[in-house]
Amino acid sequence: MTLTADTSPGTARGTARRWRERLLSGGSWTVLALLVVVLAVIVVINPSFAEPVSLMAFAKKAAPLVVLAVGQYFVIVSGEFDLSVGSLVGAQVVIAARLIDGEEALTWPVLGLMLAFGLLVGLVNGLVTTLLRVPSFIATLGMMLVLFGAIRLWTGGAPTGALSEGFRVLGRKGFPDVPGQFQVPYALLVALVVVGLAVLVMRRPFGRSLVAAGDNDVAATYSGASVWWLRTRAFLLSSFLATVAAVLIGGYAGVTAQVGQGLEFMAITAVVLGGVALGGGRGTVVAAMVGALALEALFTLFNQLALPSTIRPAVQGVIIIVAVAYAARRRRT
Amino acid sequence: MRPIRALLAGTAAAGLLLLTACTTDAPTEELPAAETSAAEEAPAESGAESEWFVQADYDKELAQRDIEPEGPADEPWLQAIEPEWVDTADLASDGGDKTLCFSNASVSNPWRVTGWITMQQQVEVLQEEGVIGEFRVSDAADDDNKQISDIQAFVEAGDCDAIIISPSTTATLTPAVEAACESGTPVIVFDRGVNSDCMATFIHPIGGYAYGAVGAEFLVDNLEPGSTVLALRILPGVDVLEHRWAAADKVFSESDIDVVGVEFTGGDGAKIKDLVTQYLQRGEVDGIWMDAGDGAVAAVEAFEDAGQPYPVFVGEDEMSFLRKWDETGMTAIGNVYSNFQWRTPVLAAQKIWAGEEVPSEWVLPQEPVDDTDLAEYLDANADMPSLHYAKFGGEDLPGYPEAWTDR
Numbered sequence: 059m060t061l062t063a064d065t066s067p068g069t070a071r072g073t074a075r076r077w078r079e080r081l082l083s084g085g086s087w088t089v090l091a092l093l094v095v096v097l098a099v100i101v102v103i104n105p106s107f108a109e110p111v112s113l114m115a116f117a118k119k120a121a122p123l124v125v126l127a128v129g130q131y132f133v134i135v136s137g138e139f140d141l142s143v144g145s146l147v148g149a150q151v152v153i154a155a156r157l158i159d160g161e162e163a164l165t166w167p168v169l170g171l172m173l174a175f176g177l178l179v180g181l182v183n184g185l186v187t188t189l190l191r192v193p194s195f196i197a198t199l200g201m202m203l204v205l206f207g208a209i210r211l212w213t214g215g216a217p218t219g220a221l222s223e224g225f226r227v228l229g230r231k232g233f234p235d236v237p238g239q240f241q242v243p244y245a246l247l248v249a250l251v252v253v254g255l256a257v258l259v260m261r262r263p264f265g266r267s268l269v270a271a272g273d274n275d276v277a278a279t280y281s282g283a284s285v286w287w288l289r290t291r292a293f294l295l296s297s298f299l300a301t302v303a304a305v306l307i308g309g310y311a312g313v314t315a316q317v318g319q320g321l322e323f324m325a326i327t328a329v330v331l332g333g334v335a336l337g338g339g340r341g342t343v344v345a346a347m348v349g350a351l352a353l354e355a356l357f358t359l360f361n362q363l364a365l366p367s368t369i370r371p372a373v374q375g376v377i378i379i380v381a382v383a384y385a386a387r388r389r390r391t
Numbered sequence: 392m393r394p395i396r397a398l399l400a401g402t403a404a405a406g407l408l409l410l411t412a413c414t415t416d417a418p419t420e421e422l423p424a425a426e427t428s429a430a431e432e433a434p435a436e437s438g439a440e441s442e443w444f445v446q447a448d449y450d451k452e453l454a455q456r457d458i459e460p461e462g463p464a465d466e467p468w469l470q471a472i473e474p475e476w477v478d479t480a481d482l483a484s485d486g487g488d489k490t491l492c493f494s495n496a497s498v499s500n501p502w503r504v505t506g507w508i509t510m511q512q513q514v515e516v517l518q519e520e521g522v523i524g525e526f527r528v529s530d531a532a533d534d535d536n537k538q539i540s541d542i543q544a545f546v547e548a549g550d551c552d553a554i555i556i557s558p559s560t561t562a563t564l565t566p567a568v569e570a571a572c573e574s575g576t577p578v579i580v581f582d583r584g585v586n587s588d589c590m591a592t593f594i595h596p597i598g599g600y601a602y603g604a605v606g607a608e609f610l611v612d613n614l615e616p617g618s619t620v621l622a623l624r625i626l627p628g629v630d631v632l633e634h635r636w637a638a639a640d641k642v643f644s645e646s647d648i649d650v651v652g653v654e655f656t657g658g659d660g661a662k663i664k665d666l667v668t669q670y671l672q673r674g675e676v677d678g679i680w681m682d683a684g685d686g687a688v689a690a691v692e693a694f695e696d697a698g699q700p701y702p703v704f705v706g707e708d709e710m711s712f713l714r715k716w717d718e719t720g721m722t723a724i725g726n727v728y729s730n731f732q733w734r735t736p737v738l739a740a741q742k743i744w745a746g747e748e749v750p751s752e753w754v755l756p757q758e759p760v761d762d763t764d765l766a767e768y769l770d771a772n773a774d775m776p777s778l779h780y781a782k783f784g785g786e787d788l789p790g791y792p793e794a795w796t797d798r
Contacts, residue, residue, distance in 0.1 A: 104673055112672045115697075119665045159776075214508075214798050216501040218776045220711070230696065238698015311660030311689040312711075315500055315778075319659070361669050367655040368627060 089332050089345060092381055093352040096359050103362045110240045114232065120354035121245035122147075122229075122306040126321060127328040127350035128256045128343055129299030132292040134329050137272035137338030138187060138194035140293060141322045142201035143300040146179055148318025149205045150304035152217040155313040159219040169225070172301050179205070180297025184290030194293075202322065216315045221308055229309020245306050249347075252299065256343045268292060272338020328353045330382055441640060443633035449641070452600040460756045467756050468731040468784050469738065472597065474750030479591055482577040483746030484552060488524030491740055492551035494541045496559035496583070497533040500658070500685065501709065501778035506733030508795055512788040513737045522741055527551070535559050539567040546574045553577045553740040558585050561630055577743045579736045583631060592739050592749045596729040596757035599634025603682065605759050606705030607642035609724045610678045613703045616647035618677035621670050623690065625658045625683050635682045651676065658685035667693035678703040684726070687712040691719065708760045708768070711777035717769055725760035725768075731784025 101108045107116075126143055133140040150172050157168045183201055187194040228248060232241035259265050271278040271285045279285050307317060332349030334341025356377060360370050455472050462470035491514065498504050517523040527545070531538035538559050545551050554571050558564040558580065565585040571578045572589035581594035610620055620643065624636055636653070643650050652670060656663045663686040670676050671693065679690055684707020691712075694701055701721035706712040708725040716723045732755050742749050760768055760781060768781040774796050785791055 106672050109672075115668050115672065119661075119668070214498065214504050216499070216504045216778060218778055218798055220777045230692070236698070237696050307661055311664040311686070312692070314658060314660035314686045314689070316657055316659040316685075317661065319657075357665075358669065361654075361666060362673075364652065 088381065088384055089348050089352050092331075093348055093355055096352060096355040100355065100359050100362055103359075107358075107362070111238075114241060114243055114246070116354070116358060117246040117249075118229075118232070118243035118310065120351055121243070121249040122303040122310070123321075123324060123328060123350045123354055124249045124347050125252050125299050125303045125306065126325040127332070127346045128252055129296035129303075130322075130325040130329045131256070131332075131334060131341070131343050131346035132268065132295045133194070133289075134326070134334055134336060135272045135338055135341060136268045136289050136292040137275065138289055138292065139198060139326065139336075140183065140296045141195065141198040141326075142179065142183060142205060143296060143303075143325055144318045144321035144323070145202040145205035145209075146176065146297060146300045146318070147304040147307060147321055149209045150176065150301055151221075151308040151313055151317045152209050152213060154225060154304070154308055155217055155219040155221050156213065157219070158222050158225060160222055162222045162224050165222045165224040169305070172304065173298070176297045176301030176304075177294055180294040181290065183297065184293035187293065188286035188289050217313050217317075219313070221313060225305070226309040226312070229306040229311075245310070248302065248306060252302065253343065253347050260343050264288070264291070269339055272340075274339070324353060325350075327378055331378060441633070441637040443630065444637040444641065448598070448634075449600045449604075449638055452598045452638075453604055455597045455754060456601050456605070456757075460754075467729070467782075468734040470756050471750045472754040472756065474753065476748040477591075477751045478748055479577070479743045480746045482591055482743050484744055487521040489522060489552035489740075489744060490525045490527060490550055491523050491553055491555065491737070492527045492545045493529075493555040493736075494538055494545065494557070495528060495530045496538060496557050497531060499533055502683075502728070502730060502780055504778075504798065505780045505783050505795070506730050508798060509731065509783050509785040509788070510733040510737060512785055512790040512794050513734045515790065516788060517737065517741060522744070523737075531559055533559055535563040538564060542567040542571050546571050546576070549574075551576050553579060553743060555579045555581065555736045555740065556585075556590075557582045559583075561585055577740065579739050579743075581732055581736045588751070591743055592751060592753050594732060594735045594739060594753040594755065596727075596732055596755045598757075599631045600638040601757060602726055602728055603635035603638035603640075604642050606680050606724060606726050607639035609705060609759075610680060610703055611642060611646040611648055613722050614648060614678050617649060619649045619651045619675060620678040620680055621651055621667065621676045622653040622680045623663060623666070623682070624653065624655050625685065626655055632682050639680055639682075648678070656686065658683065660686040660689035664689040664693045668697060671697045671699055675699075676702055678705075680705045681707070683707060683728075684709040684712050688715045691715050691721070708781040709777075710772055710775050710779045710781060713760065713765060713769055713772075713781060714777070717765060723762075725765070725781070727757055727759050727782050729755050729757050729784075730780040730782055731755070734784060 106112055129143065130140055153175065154168055154172060157171070158164045179201065183194070183198050186192050186197040228244045232243040234241055267278065267283045268288050270281070271283060271288050275285045328350035329346045330336060330349070331352055332341060332345035332347070334346055356374060360373070365373065458472050460470035460472045461474055495507070498507050514523055514526045518526070529541040529544070531541055542554070542556060545554050554576055556568055556571070556578065558568065561584060565587050568578060568580060568585045569587050569589050578590040579592055579594065580590045584593055584595065614620070622636065622639065625632055627633070651674070654666050656666065667676070667690045679702050681687055687704070687706040687709070688711050691701065691704065701719055704716070704721055704723040706716065706723060706725055708727045713725055716725070735753065735755065739749050739753065771786065772779060772781050774792055776796065776798065779795060783795065785795065
C-alpha cells in the first residue's frame with residue numbers, strides 16, 4: 059500500500075491492468091480515484107471549474123488542509139492522534155490578530171512568537187503523551203479544550219485586533235499579483251514545499267522509525283529506537299504545521315470568531331481517507347495529501363450541487379465511511 | 392485490535408465534537424396559532440412560505456420602522472416605540488445597594504462581547520451612585536441547561552433584587568423565566584424573547600423582519616431589475632436569524648431580483664470567502680445580502696481577489712465592515728441590530744426599583760447605518776477595534792473609550 063511506482067517492465071496492456079487493479083484495490087489508490095471522480099463531476103456540472111483561474115482558487119482554499127493533513131499524518135502514522143490542531147489554528151490566528159493589530163512592523167516578531175507557541179504546544183502534547191503516558195486522544199483533547207478556553211478568557215469571548223497586510227500575503231496573494239488573472243497562489247507553493255519535505259523526511263531514518271513505532275512500538279524499542287522521542291517529534295511537527303496552516307487560513311480570510319473550528323476532525327478525516335491506518339504503521343504522506351484534496355473537492359462538489367446545507371454532513375459522513383471501508387477491504391483478506 | 396480501538400476512539404471524538412459544537416435548540420413552538428393563520432393568508436411564491444414567517448409580525452415591524460420613538464433622541468437606549476406603560480409599583484423597593492443578577496446566554500460572538508462591556512460600564516455608574524451594590528453574573532456559554540440552572544440558582548439564593556435574563560433560546564428557557572417571575576423578583580428579559588409575558592419588561596430592538604427587509608429593500612432599490620443576489624446566512628433554525636431571512640425572501644420574491652443562492656456559512660470567514668469565490672466562478676453576483684455582518688469583509692475580498700467589481704452589499708454596523716465600505720467606496724448599507732440595548736435592562740431595573748412605569752414590551756429603535764452617516768460613525772469609533780459595533784451607545788459612560796478599546 060504505497061504510492062511507489064512499479065518499476066518492473068511490462069506491456070502497455072499489462073500496465074493498464076495494473077493501474078486498474080491499483081485503483082480498485084483499495085488503500086491509497088482508492089482516494090486518488092475518488093478525487094479524480096469528484097473533480098470530473100464538478101467539471102461536468104460547472105465547466106468553468108477546469109479553467110486555470112478556478113483551479114488555482116481551489117488550490118488556494120485547499121492548501122491549509124493539506125498542510126494540516128501532513129502534520130496529522132506524522133502523528134497518526136506513529137500511532138497517536140492530535141485533536142488539538144483545530145484549536146491551535148484558531149488560537150494562533152486570534153493571537154496574531156490581537157498582537158499585530160494591523161501594525162505592519164510587528165508581522166515578523168509575531169510570526170516568531172507564533173512559531174514558539176506552536177512548538178511549545180507540540181512539546182507539551184508529546185511529553186504528556188509519551189512520558190506521562192496519558193493516551194494522546196485524551197492529552198490532545200485536553201489541549202484542545204485548554205486552548206479554546208484560554209483564548210476565550212484572553213479575548214473576553216471573541217477575537218479583537220486585525221492582521222497586517224504583510225501577514226496575509228501568503229494565504230491571500232499569488233504570483234503574479236493581478237486580481238482576477240491567472241496566478242500561482244503562494245499558499246500552493248507552501249503546501250508543495252511542505253509535502254515535498256515531508257516525503258523526504260519519511261524516507262530518512264526518522265520517517266522509517268516513525269512508521270515502525272506506529273506499527274509495533276515494542277519491537278521498535280527492542281530495535282533501538284527511542285519511541286518517546288520519535289512520537290514527541292511527530293507532535294512537534296504537527297503543531298508546527300498547524301501554525302503554518304494558521305498563517306495560511308488567517309491570510310486567506312482574516313480573523314473571525316469561528317476560525318479553526320472543526321479542523322482537527324477534517325484533518326483526521328483527510329488522513330484516514332488517504333488510507334493511512336488509525337493506530338499507525340501504515341500509509342504514505344502523499345496519500346494523506348490526496349485525502350485532503352479529495353475532502354476539499356467534496357465540499358466544492360456539495361456547493362456546486364447546491365445541496366441543502368442541512369444534508370451535507372450526512373452525505374459527507376456516508377461517503378467517508380464508504381471510502382474508508384472500501385480502502386480497508388484488502389487489509390482484511 | 393489496535394486499529395479497532397483507535398477507530399472507537401475516533402468515533403467518540405467525533406461525537407464529542409458534535410456535542411460540544413451544537414447545543415442550540417431550535418424554538419419551533421413559537422406562536423403556533425398566528426403561524427398557521429398567516430401561512431394561509433400568504434400569497435404563494437414568496438418568503439411567506441417559510442414556516443418562520445408570520446405576516447402580522449412582519450407588517451408590525453415594518454410599520455415600527457417609521458414610527459417616531461418616545462423618549463430622548465440623544466439616548467436611544469431609553470427610547471421606546473409605541474410603549475404600553477405598565478405600573479410597577481408593586482415591584483418597587485426602597486433603599487440602595489441592590490443586588491442585580493444577570494443570567495447571560497453567552498459572550499460567544501463580538502456583538503455580545505461589545506454589548507457586555509457596555510452593560511458592565513452602565514452598572515458601574517449605578518454602583519457609584521449607590522443604586523446597585525452587587526452585580527452577580529452567570530454566563531451559560533450558549534448552553535440551555537446551564538442557563539436554566541443559572542436562573543434557578545438566582546431564584547433559590549433569594550437575594551436578587553432584580554434578575555436580568557438574556558435567553559439562549561426561546562422555547563427551552565420559557566419555564567425557567569416563568570419560575571423566576573413567580574418568585575416575585577422583578578424579571579427583565581432582553582435581546583431574544585421567551586413565550587411568556589410574565590416579566591416586568593421585555594426589551595428588544597424592532598426585530599428580525601425589519602432587519603432582513605431593510606437590507607433586501609436596499610438591494611432592490613440599488614440594483615437593476617434582473618440582477619443577481621447571493622444570500623449568506625449564519626445557520627438555520629434560530630428564530631432571530633430565520634425572521635431576517637424570511638423577510639428578505641419575501642421582499643426579493645416580490646421584486647425582479649434573482650437570488651442565485653442561499654448559503655449557510657457559520658460566520659466563518661474562510662467558508663464565506665470560498666463560497667463567494669465559487670459563485671463568482673460560475674457567474675456574476677451583483678449583490679450580497681447577509682443575515683449578520685460576521686465575515687462580511689471576507690466576502691468583499693472574494694470580489695477583490697477575483698478581480699470583479701464590488702457588489703451592492705448589505706453588511707452590519709461592525710467596524711471592520713464599515714471601514715472596508717469606506718475604503719472601497721462601494722454601495723452598501725450597515726444593518727443594525729441595536730447593540731445599545733445592553734444598557735437598557737440595567738436602567739430598567741433602576742426604574743422598577745423606583746416604582747416608575749416601564750413599557751411592558753420595550754421596543755428600541757433600530758436604524759441602519761447608511762452613506763449619509765457612515766463618516767460620522769467611522770469618526771466617532773476611530774480608535775475602536777475592528778470587531779466593535781458602531782451603535783454600541785456607550786459614548787457618555789465614564790469608562791469610554793478605554794473599556795471598549797482595551798478589550
